[in-house]
Amino acid sequence: MLRLNVYKFIGDDFMKYLQYLSDLIEKYLGIKNEYILLTLIVIIVVFVTRIIIHLLCNICNYFNKNDKSKYIYNRNIHIIVNILTVIIIFFLIEDYLNNIVTIISFISAAMTIALKEVIVNFFAGIYIKIKKPFKVEDRIEIDNVEGDVINLNAMNFEILEVNKEEGSGQSTGVIIHFPNSLIFSMPVKNYVKAFKYIWDEITIKIDMNSNLRKTKGILYKIINQNDTIKNIPIKMKNQIDNASSEYRIYYNKMEPIIYTKIMDDCIELTLRYLMHPKKIRNVQNDIYEKIYDEYRKGEILLYKK
Secondary structure (H helix, E strand, O other), rough: HHHHHHHHHHHHHHHHHHHHHHHHHHHHHHOHHHHHHHHHHHHHHHHHHHHHHHHHHHHHHHHHHOOOHHHHHHHHHHHHHHHHHHHHHHHHHHHHHHHHHHHHHHHHHHHHOOOHHHHHHHHHHHHHHHHHOOOOOOOEEEEOOOEEEEOOOOOEEEEEEEEEOOOOHHHHHHHEEEEEEHHHHOOOEEEOOOOOOEEEEEEEEEEEOOOOOHHHHHHHHHOOOOHHHOOOHHHHHHHHHHOOOOOOOOOOOOOOOEEEOOOOOOEEEEEEEEOOOOOOHHHHHHHHHHHHHHHOOOOOEOOOO
């Protein structure tokens, strides 16, 4: 009944053209006319769906200027319209399902083997959606590749690579595609899963004749006056408190600290502080510049080999 209403909605004149086309196909290919007509209508439904998705996305993008919101709304539009399309197609072919069940049962086993990777990727995508080992905008490392997740879909996910070699955390501009199934065979590092901050370290070497306490005092002042660093310990504590119900995580100290190591001909100082992984390079640059300024003033005696 619903299929007849859909046919009526399409229009009598247009149905005549489809009928004429299906008659030609039946004449030359020997396929039953009824199945040809139904296939043509399904193709039209899918084509119209693509147009509707495109229009809705354009409308959404016009009224929404935020890039993240655009992405989320566009993804939701694709999902909702595609689900409605599947429902419509199901009702169109419901009377023919009994005739093709036998055929499907024979080919399903072969398809399962041939499409093994596709099936695994699909269920891995469901796992990612439910368990959320990572989500869009998270910084992760998988298969020795570090980057920010920029897209998740049913079959794969995409990462915007960052420069791992220099530890800068800055984008290389390269987008890498991974099959979802990789999460079952590769360990995944998520830098912002429970909280947004990680420990970063800077190591400098000073002369053995340096005033160690004075030097460390200057370095502590440089670190603690950095606008990005100084508010992180409080934020980190709040995030750990929120995550404590799921993870056994604790830190004895969250404030910046400087470790001292005596080398053969110099003193090695390691500056350790909490930092958002996407801001590491900018903060390091600020710290190094201020250390250089103190060196130029003669306040810090850097080691010269």
